[in-house]
Amino acid sequence: MSWQFMKMGADSAQRNMETDRQLLDKVVSGVWPATWRFYSWKQPTFSFGYSQRIEEIADVEACRRAEIEWVQRPTGGGLVIHGWDLTYTVLAPADDHCLPRGVLASYKQIHQWIVQALHRLDVPANLTPGTDSQSIPGLCLNRVAPYDILLDGQKIAGGAQRRRKGYLLHQGYIALDHPPADVLGLAGISGDTGHINQQGRHIKRQELIDVIQEVVLEIGNWRLKASFT
Secondary structure: OEEEEEEEEEEOHHHHHHHHHHHHHHHHHOOOOEEEEEEEEOOOEEEEOOOOOHHHOOOHHHHHHOOOEEEEOOOOOOEEEEOOEEEEEEEEEOOOOOOOOOHHHHHHHHHHHHHHHHHHOOOOOEEOOOOOOOOOOOEHHHOOOOOOEEEOOEEEEEEEEEEEOOEEEEEEEEEOOOOOHHHHHHOOOOOOOOOOOOOOOOOOHHHHHHHHHHHHHHHOOOEEEEEEO
């Protein structure tokens, strides 16, 4: 199967989610190939799952004063803080020969490729085996779900999926840097959160994107249809 890699720049929170919805429509209709999309955010952003209400998990007025955007994702999961992470989306047929059919199994496979990429960058990340050790309700950053990615015992990457007409939309994040304490405080988080760039590591977004693409094409046994920015 052929895959396309899109390395996109920063956009508004609403536009980022709308782009994913539009791409899912195109993939489902057959006019767009299976895709990995990497992107970023014009402003710090809180994204939250389709079953959540932002008012229940963050101080909306304080976010507005701090010029932090918020947006509801078409997938599930908890609140994620963007602006210090690498954000990505995978869109593909759910029965692709390289992806297991089940939601949890495909989630695990996508995260295994990311772990392989991190290992090539000398980041000793690993997958959690599967038990949910939730610490703060509603916050994806502090909730470890089956097959999330850990570094030194802390969660550094997670995601969520939506299925439609036999196709999957997987939205995920990889925490590169640590958000400022005042931003974390607006989401009710105090203390440290998991992230890659510590203990002397300085991994750049583009560096990680390139290695993920390398791993997916090599280990996933996919053909490259196109790769563009």
